[in-house]
Amino acid sequence: MKLKTKIIKINPLNIEIEKLKLAADKIKDGGLVVFPTETVYGLGADGLNDMAVKKIYKAKGRPSDNPLILHIDSPEKIHDIAYISEELFEKIKVLIPGPITFVLKKKSKVPDIVSANRDTVAVRIPAHPIAKKLIELSNTPIAAPSANLSGKPSPTIAKHVIEDMYGRVNIIIDGGDVDFGLESTVIDLTEKTPTLLRPGPIIPEKLKEIFGDIIIPDFIYGKSKVDIAKAPGMKYRHYAPDKKTILVEYSNRRIDIIKEIIKRYKKPLLVLFEEDTKYFKSYDIIISGGKNEYFKFAVNLFDILRNADRKDNDVIIIEGVKDEGLGISIMNRLRKASSEIWEE
16 A cells, blocks of 8 residues: 655755654654665664564565664664673764664664564664754664665665655655765674674775774675675665666776677667766766766765666666775675676
8 A cells, every 4th residue: 555655855954843853753653754864865764663664674675684774863872772892882983973884782672673583783873964863853763774675776865765665655854965875884893803794985994993903705895695684785686777787897908898798789878987988989878977086986876877777778887996995885886786797
């Protein structure tokens, strides 16, 4: 049954509290509210209400073994839902609020449906003013994955949310464009050496500054698969357009490889660095940014994938970036989005 969806427009720099209270009341009542964060838009429900959380999985078509992130509005509230040592608590303070999620041992009040029946919980303190205020007014941790249909590109503007979630949720808060465009970095802090579970806006070099050694598993680079997901974005194909999508890994031969691939298709659409468009003047092109503009590519990545999918081309061919810094996060998403990957 379709829900009647109300769209509320709120300026994050001038929040109208009465409007936001409507959304908070819906969270308290067990409803679904889409809200902006600094990373992507989230599909939120009361994270301590089993029945409300079930609605998230249904609205997204999300597998039940894919855990959710609990969003809270202050560092101290971590202690309400998870266990963390004082040493780690002091370390993470320099990273929050912000685009990072911590996997910790959960406390009994966290429903099993949130953690996909595991003994850990993913916790995040968003920096976005609308998200922070919504959590505060709701007076509960908000469970929220990205507000897209499962497997599709994450939403970075309200238009993306409306495409996927209108009629599936009670309220959509239109807070404008997000800041980062990639989902949060996820790091597992349950073992002696922290493990990166999902790369994001906080890059590995920064994590090493805070935690010392960290483990970066092969699955981050698409070199292995995960059987059990401790956090979102680990196990399933994600971010994928409906159209066939081919990723060309970064190498000195990438231009020759793209030229070889396009011979096989009638009307390819190319996603390229601005500097490389000169080699493909007669083809349809979306510019990802300059060769070293990784932040620009990251912010626009999911919008690029959605726009590419709307066009009448028979294939999307994407020029990859180097696996370094923010490029690790971009390539992680592109590998999951692609149906075919070409390497040198």
